[in-house]
Amino acid sequence: MKLTQLISIATYTLILGGCGGGGTSTPPASSKASVSPTQSSTSVSSLVASSSTSLSSTPNSSVASTDSRPKISFNRDIKHIVGDIHSFDRRKFITIHSSNTEADWFGSNAQSLGAPNASPDLITEVMDGYDVYFGRDTGGITWQLGELNQDPARPGFVSESHAQTKGGDARWVYSNNANSAKIRQFENRLTDMIIGAQQHPFWPDGKLTRKGWALSQTDTPSEPFGTATGHYMGQYLAKYFSKGAGDLFGQPKPLYVEVMNEPLYDLVDASASPVPVEKVFQFHNTVAAEIRKTNSDVLIGGYTVAFPDYDKNDFQQWLNRDKVFIDLAGANMDFYSIHLYDFPAHNNREKYRRGSNVEATLDLLEQYDTIKFGKIKPLVISEYGASIHSMFSDPWTPQRDGLRLIAFNGLLMSFLERPNNIAKTIPFLPIKAEWGRVNGIPYNDRLMRQRKEAPGETGDEWVFTDMIKFYQLWSDVKGTRIDITSSDPDLVVNAYADNKRVYLIINNLEFNAQEFTLNDYSLNNPAFANATIKHLHLDSQNAPVLSETVSDKFPDSLSIGGSGTMIITMNYESAVVIDQTKVEQKTYATNYLQAIKTNSPLNFAINGITPAAFGEATLRLGIGRDHGKSLQPKVTINGTEVTVPKDYRGYDQYHQGKGRENFFGVIEIPVPYSILKANNQIEVTFADDGGHISSAALRAFHYSRNFTH
Structure with a gap:
């Protein structure tokens, strides 16, 4: 970064704004309220140690499906491989x-x-x-x-x-x-x-x-x-x-x-x-x-x-x-x-x-x-x-x-x-x-x-x-990357296992605190010893706080501060066994940067996918459009229409007129694994005019065993 780039001084106004995306690039009325990152978030003591934090003594936790909180799930026994990389470098x-x-x-x-x-x-x-x-x-x-x-x-x-x-x-x-x-x-x-x-x-x-x-x-x-x-x-x-x-x-x-x-x-x-x-x-x-x-x-x-x-x-x-x-x-x-x-x-x-x-x-x-x-x-x-x-x-x-x-x-x-x-x-x-x-x-x-x-x-x-x-x-994180998923795109996750430890990393892209459930669906279960929870967030004075809490119970319910990051070290009595695989394959379409026209289908070919017996997939569409334009096109994959979520990673970018000048981001669309083929045809149709689809990719995950998330 150049010193001269920072000379321009701007007036900074804290604002309330929608967060987490929506069907358009302006915040819809139903968007959850959030605060800018310089406003307060809850301290780690209340997030981890208070009575509002549920700590289960069951090592393999699964919260009821009626729970509306975001769900983070991991499988200790499944190695996540990207290309030839499967460890934290x-x-x-x-x-x-x-x-x-x-x-x-x-x-x-x-x-x-x-x-x-x-x-x-x-x-x-x-x-x-x-x-x-x-x-x-x-x-x-x-x-x-x-x-x-x-x-x-x-x-x-x-x-x-x-x-x-x-x-x-x-x-x-x-x-x-x-x-x-x-x-x-x-x-x-x-x-x-x-x-x-x-x-x-x-x-x-x-x-x-x-x-x-x-x-x-x-x-x-x-x-x-x-x-x-x-x-x-x-x-x-x-x-x-x-x-x-x-x-x-x-x-x-x-x-x-x-x-x-x-x-x-x-x-x-x-x-x-x-x-x-x-x-x-x-x-x-x-x-x-x-x-x-x-x-x-x-x-x-x-x-x-x-x-x-x-x-x-x-x-x-x-x-x-x-x-x-x-x-x-x-x-x-x-x-x-x-x-x-x-x-x-x-x-x-x-x-x-x-x-x-x-x-x-x-x-x-x-x-x-x-x-x-x-x-x-x-x-x-x-x-x-x-x-x-x-x-x-x-x-x-x-x-x-x-x-x-x-x-x-x-x-x-x-x-x-x-x-x-x-x-x-x-x-x-x-x-x-x-x-x-x-x-x-x-x-x-x-x-x-x-x-x-x-x-x-x-x-x-x-x-x-x-x-x-x-x-x-981040001082302790190392090891083999393992399977972890989040039901909320604003809770970005990653995980690694090393000997008797598993490191679960959660980053909150929302400006406000979020509660979530933690679920372990691993097939082999070494005895749980304790969990050390590091939590970096802003305090009520907008200053950064890094707190550390140790729990002898499985932390099946936690809250993470607005824009915070949490690293949970799960300690076990014996070494974690990793004997299954999750092979990630990200494949781009043969064309890119397509102009969006009203009700005019845009077609993308994504070839070379190698489906396995078990898996999951996501279609990633990069979209650049003026605020107010739709971010929920009609999408079909191999002739089957798929549901386009309203949510996407991070803030809505409009931010009540105080964000980016226009929307530019990726929307991630879950794809039924069963409809994937070696060569795939994707059709995307918007009901309004303007902007571009900048990129299109299928991110497929091929598993060696069946799995639960």
Whole structure:
């Protein structure tokens, strides 16, 4: 996220609004009322320990079918497989926007304003204590460019001999500075690091480096525009890092290289002289080709999209940007990179990615990639979180941290459903980020603050912001993914089993608290010992609270705070036996982005489904329409009409006129498994005109045994 993107300050108004979707993209009269996420939610003590929470002593619980509360069901014995992935990869999902070399980890230095850390060993406490992995560094490559001389024989290019010398110096310093012993302890946590370039001075426009020269702007067949940039990046990767096993010097080499961080914002959207997007995308091709000349062991991608608002201007942003990038540069990219942020307070609007919108965004990208190349290219989400524009100029507040924690968890739950396609995800959370201080106001996105920043506290030492609660919440989760389902799309779930433990993860996309029932339908039942319930939510002052409760009874009835996340660790007396399978198969249609016309059927072919004896399925339709248009089309699959639900993930997006400018999201339609065929014909008809179906996919789950949900 760029600092300049956050300068626009908006007035933020808290509103009441419908939540959870409906038959149209404006809240119908019957919609349940909800509050915005900065309003209060119930504390965990009343949710878990009060008399209103039912705790059953029966390990295998099943609440009566007349119960109207949402129902969450799990099967411990059924392994959930997506592609070839069936376990929780902390290296991929529990990460931090930092590297082991950052001086921010160590107190009493310039990056810490000379103040000490409260933690005697901060890097160990975070990385080992909460089992976190390093993610991304966009500063080192920029700093080192400013240290290099120009090649006198090749103006506009770095001197390769000087890069050899400076790279050797950097490798030696890494292994021989005062913190070397400590930082090398964590090399196992940066095996798939990301690095990326910034616009300046990497975009060749005459901007000088600290040495007083600029990268070549030549654009000829023998030296395409960007050649000098790619040449330097290749030199940096080849000469500034460890050479591999047996090399005693240098940081391990990064795996992922982003050609440029969020290029279109600076070069197009915020520029007085916008650069044609095609030039930016061809620049990616040139840089990638140059890097590969000296580095065969890195993966190169882009274009690190800042604002993937694909539906903007009736999908013109998709057609004129991301589709163009895939068409021009996709074949030369090893991965795509993208940034995804909630905007809870932007121009007096609440615009949330989490929920149906992020699903539609990723489905559109995946489907077009499938159509174009026959497969889905790996996706790197190198930043995600929330930008709270109305609080940008405020000092640190727990309320701002709370909104960002809500975004972290809500977005992560969607990413976890794509473990086979997503290569890496990084919540945008630098450590101290003093480089981002503006007019005395510290950078908003930080893991650490000085003690004196909180009301009633004094002292300069560095302590955790509330953002540490993200890592505390997820600190224990690991193991094999198992079957879990929710009857309410606003309660998003995931589950993993490891030895004698099962981790049940529930995220509430509603702004208000929700009660739900918990049901265990596993066929084998080791003796239940107890449950530990971690619950992250907002308190009555809108500050984040992470509470932990232990129950010796099966928690068959619980309540989760508005926009909250709950991780229930079920402890058993013996190891969980997983001897059945649930194989997920997500298949996209052969066509996409179809314009909606009144009573005009839209047809999609989804082929290659492999039904089993037991299973279930969902049709996913990405829809972009003006508010007030229907979100409940008539849908037939292989000639059989199916019921289209009124509800969908997350808020209704209209939000009483204070939400998104239009609806863009996925609606998920249950499909009777018995009507699936190898090749399936889907027909979708709307009774009104306007907008597009952006994507269409069948998500089928093939079980090895019969099951109950």
